[in-house]
Amino acid sequence: MGTAIGILGAGQLGAYLCRAARQLGLRSVVLASRQDDVAVPLADQVVYGALDDVDNVARLLDHCDVVTFEREDVAPAVLDLIAERARSGRVRVAPGVETLRLIQNKADQKAWLAEHDIPTAPFLRFDAGISDQCTVPFGPRYVIKRQRGGYDGLGVAVVKDGIVPPAMAGAPCIAEQWVEHEQEIAVLLARNVAGEVAVYPVFAMDFDARGNVLRQVVCPAGLGERLEVQARSLAVRVVEALEGVGVFAVEMFVTESGLLVNEISPRVHNVGHLTIEAFDVSQFELHVRAVSGLPLLEPRQSQPAAMNNLLYEPELDRACRDRMALDGQPEGVHVHWYGKSEPRPLRKMGHLTVVSVSALQAARRADASIDVLKAG
Secondary structure, eight states: OOOEEEEEOOSHHHHHHHHHHHHTTOEEEEEESSTTOTTGGGOSEEEESOTTOHHHHHHHHTTOSEEEESOSOOOHHHHHHHHHHHHTTSOEESSOHHHHHHHTSHHHHHHHHHHTTOOOOOEEEETTOOOTTSOOTTOSOEEEEESSSOOTTTTEEEEBTTBOOHHHHSSOEEEEEOOOOSEEEEEEEEEOTTOOEEEOOOEEEEEETTTTEEEEEEESOOOOHHHHHHHHHHHHHHHHHHTOOEEEEEEEEEETTEEEEEEEEOSOOGGGTTHHHHBSSOHHHHHHHHHHTOOOOOOOBSSOEEEEEEEOOHHHHHHHTTOSSBOSOOTTEEEEEOOOSOOOTTOEEEEEEEEOSSHHHHHHHHHHHHHHHHHO
16 A cells, blocks of 8 residues: 555544545554544554653654644644654654644634734733733633643633633633624635645534534535635635645634634544535545645535534434444435544534535434434
8 A cells, every 4th residue: 555644643533534545545554542442443553552652653653654633732742753753754744743833722823823914813821821810801701712732612711700710710821802703614625735725615613502512514604605705715824824734624703894713723623524425525535635645636515514513412322332324314314423432421422414405404404313313
């Protein structure tokens, strides 16, 4: 087989990357912390060990030509090792060590956006943590985000009446002005080493208020042509300025005054799962193509689609346990269950995609299909 792609992490994103690599005639090597990690049975080779241990990562790098990542929160010592290997020409890195260093810290990421005149919400940096006594000129309501490690609603809190949640008070964070927005959207795109870019249509996002976890994604987003073009162009501008390689998700707010970039993710992303069934090229294939040097393909959507995350509930677990894809669903309904061994409330245990004649109908069918799954 051809190029060996190393993946730091062996969860569901790694699993889909392994599948895409194999379909393109490439090898996949994953670093897995557990033998029951989702990507283990799909990888061509597995290195076991903690993801933040440099010796384990060194063993992974020994077996791959290019290394990529399931998540951006990579330990500094690991990034130092990967950077040294990259400088010596022993491995390529995508999206790039310096890109990861920048994006994995939300304070640095926001500062970079401001320095590059990319519209984003006003913010303040608190490297020593934040308390009720800190001066925050955004009024009594604003958002706190931990500088590192937050995902799936973790490490984010809304401050009301100026009272800082105790769990958020001690860690380095940013305070961000509350943004009144009409819609939350994401643009998914891939960029390769040659600078070629392939961009998906805009995705509309809806969040579960219980934990600010992504609940549903719909495409097309229904923005109208002008905003669609602006959002896609803004996302390309961001990734080109980063000189990033691979798939990126650029999340934005649609406001009365225009678009604001909220966060950048330098990897395949939960918002793009519907690309598996709704497009002729998935985000996972595009990422593998971009990082391995294969030509990119411009994605074409076959039908409108909606994707719902399957957040842990006992009824869903009983219906879907230990299966990556469930058969016997109605036409246009595709259920993916990751087989994770540690269920917990609001954890993403799978996803469900519906393709239909309209985005609205796809969204409604996706909601209804979850109810059918729960009923067994």
